[in-house]
Amino acid sequence: MTDVNCSPLTTEQLARAAELAEEFLGGQSGAAALAASFARHPELTIALTIDGTVEGVAFGHPDVEGGAILEGITVDDAHTAHGLGSLLLVRFEQAAADAGCCDVSLGSGGGYVEHFYLKNGYRQTEYLIAIPDGDRQPLDLDGLEVLRERHWEPNYRVLNIAAPDGYSPPVKAALAQRLRMQASDVSCIFYKPVTRNR
């Protein structure tokens, strides 16, 4: 019989969860990011276990506006597409609400990952654009408003751009096409309000 469970990550489970984060998320959301989230916000670090083995993890932290940022979520690819990622996401949302956060937001991977968030009730509020730091040429955003700009290690200028039409693959594709010589990534920021249900 299969026992599936989502609960806060324990210290004993950290190494296995870090392996998953590194293999399936990597970069800004890999093992180091998971360890940092777990150290600072263990209440927002949720493990998915199957028969006692960690097969997925979701982790994040509060933002400055009273919400929570989902830094990373992954399920071992031996177990994806069976609803377990959705289960883990719902458990993370509960943890965020229990921690007093009013919403969850995240920067999504492309392709089916966007479908994953949309089917779980998220809507797109912004685009995230990463530009190698040296590139200071004007950007052709076709009138889309720049909301925030910051620096990401090691060398990226990152802009949050308004998405007034919400999730729109044609608008995203046109934006990526216009910025193809400058941006290394154009991705969607998704958002969902959360409330305590107990």
Ligand SMILES: CC(C)(COP(=O)(O)OP(=O)(O)OC[C@H]1O[C@@H](n2cnc3c(N)ncnc32)[C@H](O)[C@@H]1OP(=O)(O)O)[C@@H](O)C(=O)NCCC(=O)NCCS
């Ligand atoms: C995103 C992720 C956590 C979802 O976990 P999951 O257990 O597959 O989640 P669910 O089964 O609840 O939903 C996934 C949906 O995407 C679809 N899907 C999953 N993997 C897919 C793939 N490789 N190609 C196409 N569709 C896929 C599933 O069919 C499902 O949609 P459906 O319910 O309409 O059939 C998991 O796929 C994963 O770890 N991906 C790699 C890491 C990653 O990209 N994380 C997100 C960072 S923003």
